[in-house]
Amino acid sequence: MNNLKQVVLLFLFCVAFNTVVLSQESKTKHIVEIKNMKFIPSELTVHKGDTVVWINRDIFPHDVTELKNKAWSSSVLQPEKSWSKIISESEDYYCSLHIVMKGKVIVN
Numbered sequence: 001m002n003n004l005k006q007v008v009l010l011f012l013f014c015v016a017f018n019t020v021v022l023s024q025e026s027k028t029k030h031i032v033e034i035k036n037m038k039f040i041p042s043e044l045t046v047h048k049g050d051t052v053v054w055i056n057r058d059i060f061p062h063d064v065t066e067l068k069n070k071a072w073s074s075s076v077l078q079p080e081k082s083w084s085k086i087i088s089e090s091e092d093y094y095c096s097l098h099i100v101m102k103g104k105v106i107v108n
């Protein structure tokens with residue numbers, strides 16, 4: 001009887017563990033490069049919960065700031081610095097240092 005309990009518990013543990021591991025594995029990391037005054041790619045489609053990493057490949061600073069309300073911002077990113085954000089909804093963003101630089105993350 002005790003043995004059966006242990007087997008059942010072990011089984012439940014494995015199911016729970018797999019669920020956690022698999023749901024973590026399904027999250028993807030996406031890279032957006034900032035290069036020649038552009039976000040590349042400027043439009044990126046992700047799944048809810050994915051991480052987007054912005055990397056500044058220019059020789060001068062940029063930032064990544066939410067477009068409509070400035071709800072969030074990377075603050076100034078010096079060359080070769082990166083910043084990441086977990087994306088839960090579609091976002092329009094821009095560089096507040098160079099307002100012509102715009103990008104979009106779309107949650108599919």
Ligand SMILES: [Cu+2]
Nearest residue numbers: 062095097098
């Ligand atoms: Cu900029």
